[in-house]
Amino acid sequence: MFDVLPRGLLIVLLALAGPSFALDREALLDEANLLLLPRERALPSIELIDQNGQPFNTDALRGRWHILFFGFTACPDICPTTLSDMRRLFGRLPAETREQLQLVLVSADPARDTPQQLKTYLDYYRAGFGGLTGEMQQLQRLSKALGLPFVPARETQGNYSVSHSGNLALVAPDGTLRGHIRAPLNLEGLQQALPQVIESER
Template structure:
């Protein structure tokens, strides 16, 4: 009889553990959905590319480590999507706990390198006073990064005068190991992101 009781208890405990794990998975899925975050089933390595930051310093994609990075493609002459994205992210980072926001770095990658020199990027990003970084460089390198991150953009065919650039409104999420983990999809759900990003970072 004691053996039967032990078996029953063990079975119940295993069932409760599986049930709890299922609830946690459902809660995590709901949390990510509320934040409009789509995580990849597996981390994805980035190609080793060479770009310039807003200070004119050489940056290799393999050095984007030790912090979580949020990257998006845009351009400083963008009339709507980019200013909205930067404003939303500034608001979000200001509302996150400091131990979470300190682990996040937002980077604007230029889809318009002809106009977006490091000086232009630095001046533009300084308006937001949020510590945002910028990357620019050769079009070939930028397009390779765009493809690797799953953030498409269409270069201007004739970059003259007051032209525009078509680009994705999503953000790519890089983990502290420099791998692509997923995307934050537009439109941004700031309240959901306030809940989901700390959970994502703490689970690392």
């Protein structure tokens, strides 16, 4: 019977069936487009500014799980879609998993993305998302460390765009990079995989 079911539905059914159906970890991660690194990667100490205008150091990522991605508030497609999808995902996660996760939008467009602009933009989603901006050099250092590339705009006047990755980075409570959530986002897969990844670290 199982061989005629779509893969995503099969994974959900097996999860609901309980521990007697041990899910294959790799299949679960693959379904979620979640690539875990074979070894954790330390992040450098980088000084930025959060959406409240307060100094922020990457050392502050310690203590809980973070999902970070690069974007900008004037983005016409990738960023609003990602934030909307992540809001839906967080709403579906078990409370104990949701409490351990923080989503952070890191600006790839600091010329326009002031802390106040980030705050106004993120408040629209009413999901408690965080935002970071700062000097371009520091933002590029973090981009490289997280493996989330973006191309700074050559012109910062008028209606311009910024090319950036649609992937997200997963940072563990010890402050190390643990993996990437690859675009396009698979919300059903992530709903199953993220609690298992987080629980495995406890």
